Amino acid sequence: MSEPVPESDAAESAPAAASESAASGGEVVDTDVLIIGAGPIGLFQVFELGLQGISAHVVDALPEAGGQCVELYADKPIYDIPGIVELTGRELIERLLEQIRPFGPVFHFNETIKVLEKRGEHDFRLVGAKGVEYRARAVVIAAGAGSFTPVKVRLEGIDRHEGSRLLYRVSNPEALAGQRLVVLGGGDAALDWALRLAPEAASLTLLNRSDRFRAAPASMAKLRELEESGRVRILLGTTTGFGESEGELDSLTVRHREGDTEERLELDRLLVFFGMSPKLGPLENWGIALDRNLVAVDVATFETSLAGVYAVGDIITYPGKKKLILSGFHETALAAFAIKEAFEPDRKIHLQYTTTSPLMHRRLGITD
Structure with missing residues (x-):
């Protein structure tokens, strides 16, 4: 598990490409943040965390990234992504995967989290159905409407x-x-x-x-x-x-x-x-406050009732919540800032823009 990185030294090494884990039962995986769900919101959460210099592993019950975008409307057009007139669900996922490549996320497909245990501040132990143990400093639930299984x-x-x-x-x-x-x-x-x-x-x-x-x-x-x-x-x-x-x-x-x-x-x-049948599954037993089978969050940070566990996307509820991809993208940005501030409470987190920030460019692998 990586330690907080000073802003001036972050991401100096060459960006690593995304990869799929071959971890099996009994193995231990360490990461800054474990993201549950590899749909469009889970993927963009990787991006927003990466901009903050925070690494992530991603777990998903399906055999590939995409969630509902690939399972339910892979070839259907989407018209409400800012700056893109039209693209299909599959094209959106392909672009997001390309966008997060600089941050080297590791994917664990065909995997579901059965156990979530908080052992201390910034210390979570999660166990997957394959027997792999995940240790993370924070957890983000981005599981859409839950884990999807075909009818x-x-x-x-x-x-x-x-x-x-x-x-x-x-x-x-x-x-x-x-x-x-x-x-x-x-x-x-x-x-x-x-x-x-x-x-x-x-x-x-x-x-x-x-x-x-x-x-x-x-x-x-x-x-x-x-x-x-x-x-x-x-x-x-x-x-x-x-x-x-x-x-x-x-x-x-x-x-x-x-x-x-x-x-x-x-x-x-x-x-x-x-069709696909959404199920909350083990999440119901993690001690997280639910509201009509949806996860309740603090809208300033998107933290759940369990400190250190955040949630974004269709699985959450709050006044005015809209189940739109655009809304989910917004939620990931606020969650990433909140996680950064929780990891480094004594440091003032400055808002930096990808347009002009040399630090953001280094993290993105851009040569000025």
């Missing part, structure tokens, strides 16, 4: 195919070219992936429970065009069973909404997009 398809025994022929997320769309695909769901994610995958698929069937789709009208119109051209088949109904061949998922049995008849759909991959 699963309810067919007994089908979960053994998860990760092979049953997918709740698509990490390599090119690998699905030429395959018989069945997509379950009627929201934006289901339609977005159906539209993206249909042109290269051998066949694509989209199954929704009813004729009420929860996707953008433009996406629905495009899907109907693909249906008319024969590239997509739209079915309304429910799943009742599945079939296997040599231990691999190879078909899905569907009961049609009209006529109460059943049909067997042969498939190579089953893609399920029923």
Whole structure:
């Protein structure tokens, strides 16, 4: 764990690139700040802490950075990021990852924090599900609405195919070219992936429970065009069973909404997009004050009721709170200043601008 660095000496060494940790059970990780959540707000928290000369490790339950931006609207346009007319959720995450590279954050993906214990002032011990122990001087919770898990398809025994022929997320769309695909769901994610995958698929069937789709009208119109051209088949109904061949998922049995008849759909991959289920999980047991399942904070510092633990983004509540990315960015800046002041209570923390400050330029790896 690094000691406070005098302002005049901070960040003299070359910036380090972001990296993914290979820490495993029994190992101990030391950091200034542990950030829980690698969505856009968690990533920008790395940036704001970095400007203050504070290092961070980032933990996230998902296998990559991005949170809701990648899981729920990776290819959807965002129009309310200042100075950027339009970009997708995935593009925003890519830009944030590039922006925080100078500060060398270390990521711990597929990891959830089970235990948070305050041992003293600026001394926290956290334990992840993998058995890794994290020691930090402060903690920032930036977990969106909590840890997200996909809503699963309810067919007994089908979960053994998860990760092979049953997918709740698509990490390599090119690998699905030429395959018989069945997509379950009627929201934006289901339609977005159906539209993206249909042109290269051998066949694509989209199954929704009813004729009420929860996707953008433009996406629905495009899907109907693909249906008319024969590239997509739209079915309304429910799943009742599945079939296997040599231990691999190879078909899905569907009961049609009209006529109460059943049909067997042969498939190579089953893609399920029923949405993500937010859960607070272990956070509920950390002794932090909650207000209607959201974390209560001091709006001047974004510190929670547990001194040294801060929270930003959609997981928090306060009068006038708006669940906007822009609002979350603002919260990270105030939290970073508060953490700096807590680490160095006897030092006056001066506001410095990235435009003109040589210190900020050194920390950002900029050569004047």
